[in-house]
Amino acid sequence: MIKNIKNMVDVFINVFKLLWKSSRFYFIGMLIVNIFSGLTLSLNMIIWKNIINTIQKAFETGSTKLALYWLIGFMFLEFFQNIMDEANQYFKNILASCTNKYITKAILEKTKEISMTHYAEASMHDKIKKASEESVGRTMNLLYSTGLLIKGISVFISTAIILVRFNPPTMIICLVTSIPMLLISMKIAIKQFAIYNERFENIRFIEYIKALLTKHENVKEIKIYGVTDFFIEYIDKLYKRYIHEDKKIRKKFSFNSMGAKFAENIVVYIIKAMVCIKVIILKISIGDLTLYISAIDNFKSAIANILSVITTIYEDGLYVNNFFELISLEEEKSSKRELFFNGKFERIIFSNVWFKYPGASDYILKGVNLEIESGNTYAIVGLNGSGKTTILKLLLRLYLPNKGHIYIDNKDIADMNIESYYKYIAAVFQDFIKYPLSFKQNIGLGDVERMDIEEEIIDAAEKSGIYDYINSLPAGIDTKLQMEWTNATELSLGQWQKLAISRAFFKKAQILILDEPTASLDPVAESDISSKIRELIGGKTCILIAHRFSTVKLVNRIYVLKAGAIEESGSHSELMLKGGEYSKLYSMQAQGYID
Numbered sequence: 001m002i003k004n005i006k007n008m009v010d011v012f013i014n015v016f017k018l019l020w021k022s023s024r025f026y027f028i029g030m031l032i033v034n035i036f037s038g039l040t041l042s043l044n045m046i047i048w049k050n051i052i053n054t055i056q057k058a059f060e061t062g063s064t065k066l067a068l069y070w071l072i073g074f075m076f077l078e079f080f081q082n083i084m085d086e087a088n089q090y091f092k093n094i095l096a097s098c099t100n101k102y103i104t105k106a107i108l109e110k111t112k113e114i115s116m117t118h119y120a121e122a123s124m125h126d127k128i129k130k131a132s133e134e135s136v137g138r139t140m141n142l143l144y145s146t147g148l149l150i151k152g153i154s155v156f157i158s159t160a161i162i163l164v165r166f167n168p169p170t171m172i173i174c175l176v177t178s179i180p181m182l183l184i185s186m187k188i189a190i191k192q193f194a195i196y197n198e199r200f201e202n203i204r205f206i207e208y209i210k211a212l213l214t215k216h217e218n219v220k221e222i223k224i225y226g227v228t229d230f231f232i233e234y235i236d237k238l239y240k241r242y243i244h245e246d247k248k249i250r251k252k253f254s255f256n257s258m259g260a261k262f263a264e265n266i267v268v269y270i271i272k273a274m275v276c277i278k279v280i281i282l283k284i285s286i287g288d289l290t291l292y293i294s295a296i297d298n299f300k301s302a303i304a305n306i307l308s309v310i311t312t313i314y315e316d317g318l319y320v321n322n323f324f325e326l327i328s329l330e331e332e333k334s335s336k337r338e339l340f341f342n343g344k345f346e347r348i349i350f351s352n353v354w355f356k357y358p359g360a361s362d363y364i365l366k367g368v369n370l371e372i373e374s375g376n377t378y379a380i381v382g383l384n385g386s387g388k389t390t391i392l393k394l395l396l397r398l399y400l401p402n403k404g405h406i407y408i409d410n411k412d413i414a415d416m417n418i419e420s421y422y423k424y425i426a427a428v429f430q431d432f433i434k435y436p437l438s439f440k441q442n443i444g445l446g447d448v449e450r451m452d453i454e455e456e457i458i459d460a461a462e463k464s465g466i467y468d469y470i471n472s473l474p475a476g477i478d479t480k481l482q483m484e485w486t487n488a489t490e491l492s493l494g495q496w497q498k499l500a501i502s503r504a505f506f507k508k509a510q511i512l513i514l515d516e517p518t519a520s521l522d523p524v525a526e527s528d529i530s531s532k533i534r535e536l537i538g539g540k541t542c543i544l545i546a547h548r549f550s551t552v553k554l555v556n557r558i559y560v561l562k563a564g565a566i567e568e569s570g571s572h573s574e575l576m577l578k579g580g581e582y583s584k585l586y587s588m589q590a591q592g593y594i595d
Contacts, residue, residue: 012314014321041158107131178304195249354402377544425512
């Protein structure tokens with residue numbers, strides 16, 4: 001119980017901090033408006049008491065003037081309440097937008113700091129998904145609940161002032177009878193949150209499958225293989241199990257809630273009966289009777305609302321805690337000292353590098369030693385699974401070696417400031433991103449600060465060979481991509497790859513990383529891009545991975561990987577003369593083209 005109370009306090013503190021950071025002005029505005037709204041309700045009761053009493057006196061005096069004044073006061077109070085309601089809606093809606101912006105920005109900024117090692121963990125994907133999906137919606141609920149809580153407290157205090165003059169024990173009885181319902185509601189919230197966490201990975205999988213089945217580029221394969229029914233059946237079974245579990249849990253809590261509410265209502269009716277008896281004995285006016293009965297109802301309602309809102313805030317806060325947990329993760333730090341990279345270097349050295357992916361038992365790289373000299377071009381070749389792409393990931397410092405070191409001019413890459421390092425690197429990956437943006441923006445993302453320089457974007461598109469196609473479209477470089485969007489066009493895989501290469505052309509990088517740059521191209525386009533890559537390299541340092549060996553003749557040195565280790569290295573002609581692993585792979589591919 002004490003632990004739950006502490007958790008509740010922590011949740012409240014975090015929620016109020018979040019709203020405060022989102023927008024102090026609108027948060028304070030919402031607080032003030034709801035306080036006044038709560039006070040208005042109590043003033044309303046007092047005015048009605050006076051209206052009834054003055055009407056009662058009017059029967060004796062024949063004067064209705066005073067009653068009319070009170071009615072005018074009531075009218076102004078109603079008008080004021082309408083203003084408060086509209087102001088509350090305004091502050092709440094703007095604060096909701098500010099909070100949405102704050103949460104979205106905080107999550108995206110945090111993802112920049114998360115290392116690839118953590119990205120490889122399923123728990124991290126759950127954490128990011130929970131924070132992304134639940135935080136905004138739940139925070140909107142919290143906004144609404146916070147307003148109700150403030151208003152409820154205001155009503156509670158103002159009605160308590162009325163009741164304390166009449167019968168103080170009434171307040172204590174109302175408070176005590178509300179506690180069982182609070183405990184039951186908290187228990188439900190805790191149980192639901194536990195179920196949510198238990199089911200989350202399955203729910204995330206369902207959402208992933210839904211996105212997969214509705215994505216434009218996947219439709220053809222889905223229809224041909226008829227996989228939709230398989231997934232519908234899988235999802236249906238999962239939901240049926242969850243519904244069955246939910247029915248059992250809900251049934252139990254519903255009976256408990258009904259019992260607590262029944263007992264609570266009986267007590268309220270007894271209190272009202274006692275008030276009526278006291279009014280008769282003390283000969284209190286009808287207006288006062290109306291005031292006290294209304295005060296009891298409003299006091300009891302305020303307690304119920306406060307406790308209900310506390311439970312709701314606690315429940316929503318548990319989900320929003322996923323956001324707080326994510327943004328409180330320690331930032332990825334390279335070392336106690338950070339070295340800034342200015343793009344100039346003599347050589348990069350892999351020294352006895354061993355690496356295995358998080359959670360894997362076997363090493364993918366085993367004692368790799370290689371050297372990359374500035375201004376030269378290198379190819380890494382080998383069979384699938386030999387560790388080629390892994391070397392690039394380590395070179396890009398997406399991961400750090402488990403054993404050994406990577407040096408840039410005798411400086412460990414682990415000590416390098418990552419942003420300064422990436423500033424001078426351009427990369428084209430096999431699994432490049434297909435941004436749902438215009439051609440201009442897709443290319444401009446290579447260097448966001450220069451995105452508005454249209455001439456250079458066109459130049460990059462021309463170098464990759466995609467510009468003729470872009471120019472044939474009515475909207476040109478402003479054409480949006482991916483068919484899911486209005487007035488957009490779709491590209492072939494080869495065209496997407498040319499666009500990714502354009503992005504690399506656009507970035508004025510000193511180091512180029514090319515992971516299978518011609519993998520999605522036909523032989524004609526491959527030959528064209530190979531010549532374009534010569535232009536792209538242009539005296540820069542380039543490391544490329546090649547399955548097809550059409551590009552390896554461009555390079556100064558080839559490293560041949562086999563089972564995670566460097567098998568041999570040299571130029572194309574040297575390795576062919578050796579008759580080793582490279583010669584075998586090259587001959588096999590050449591034979592494939594001839595056949």
